[in-house]
Amino acid sequence: MNNQTHLNRRLTWIWLGLMAFTILTYAISKSEYSGTWVVVLLLVTVFIKGHWIIADFMELRHAGLLWRVLAHGWIILVSGGILVAYMMGLK
Amino acid sequence: MNSTVKQSEITTKYHLPGDLAIWVFIFAELLVFGIFFLSYAFSRAGNVELFNESQKMLDTASGAINTLLLITSSYFVVRSVTAIKSGDAQRCVNWLAAAILGGGGFLVIKVMEFADKFSHGISLGTNTFFMFYLSMTFFHFMHVILGMIILAAVLIKARNGGYSATEYTGVETGASYWHMVDLVWIVLFPLVYVIR
Numbered sequence: 001m002n003n004q005t006h007l008n009r010r011l012t013w014i015w016l017g018l019m020a021f022t023i024l025t026y027a028i029s030k031s032e033y034s035g036t037w038v039v040v041l042l043l044v045t046v047f048i049k050g051h052w053i054i055a056d057f058m059e060l061r062h063a064g065l066l067w068r069v070l071a072h073g074w075i076i077l078v079s080g081g082i083l084v085a086y087m088m089g090l091k
Numbered sequence: 092m093n094s095t096v097k098q099s100e101i102t103t104k105y106h107l108p109g110d111l112a113i114w115v116f117i118f119a120e121l122l123v124f125g126i127f128f129l130s131y132a133f134s135r136a137g138n139v140e141l142f143n144e145s146q147k148m149l150d151t152a153s154g155a156i157n158t159l160l161l162i163t164s165s166y167f168v169v170r171s172v173t174a175i176k177s178g179d180a181q182r183c184v185n186w187l188a189a190a191i192l193g194g195g196g197f198l199v200i201k202v203m204e205f206a207d208k209f210s211h212g213i214s215l216g217t218n219t220f221f222m223f224y225l226s227m228t229f230f231h232f233m234h235v236i237l238g239m240i241i242l243a244a245v246l247i248k249a250r251n252g253g254y255s256a257t258e259y260t261g262v263e264t265g266a267s268y269w270h271m272v273d274l275v276w277i278v279l280f281p282l283v284y285v286i287r
Binding site for chain 2: 012025028045046053057062064067085089
């Protein structure tokens, strides 16, 4: 198997993973489950999806450290901020 | 000689896809969307009941289908990049056309959602939740349109033989912008449609 075929196969698996997490998110929205742990689960899926898009679709996996830190820092800060705000709303 | 080899290794090891300018633009956009998202989240913390009740009026299925469409469109774009890197311009064009179609599908569903909300008398002034919902999704909507225009320009140049296995910076530039549009939506969907 050449590198191109290997890469395309990896990208296809990532696409399927992104689809699966989206369906999981939709299933959670239709379920009766809610609360902090459900929000944590949703944000973990957001982080994993974000990581795949940043590292593999945007190809920042091969970029310099600064770019990777900026992109992953964005998804961590936004997800973390959403969790903090959610917990503030529980009070 | 040795330093030349090392420089070559560094260049190969670290590669920022596309033009540097698009990455400055992308991170500026991410900053704006990030501020939007956190403003929504912290506003919700002070109006939980209002946000939860208003959120029930959203069509989660439309939001989920649109997420699947954008993810699939992003996958098509990344396949267009691998196609041109292997020198297959025609396949690159085909993947780009499919990606633009995916973006078009997103726009159609979003317009239907907007029309439904407007027909129920919902506007920016309805309440804080809908002010955020309408402004954030419309702002993102405009980015989808801009992304489609960029992809269309890349497609036309690719069809005219403007890219090859050794010159594909433009394809990477368009692709990077499109993935940013996708990245923003994968946060927006659970934040606005799902978290309650």
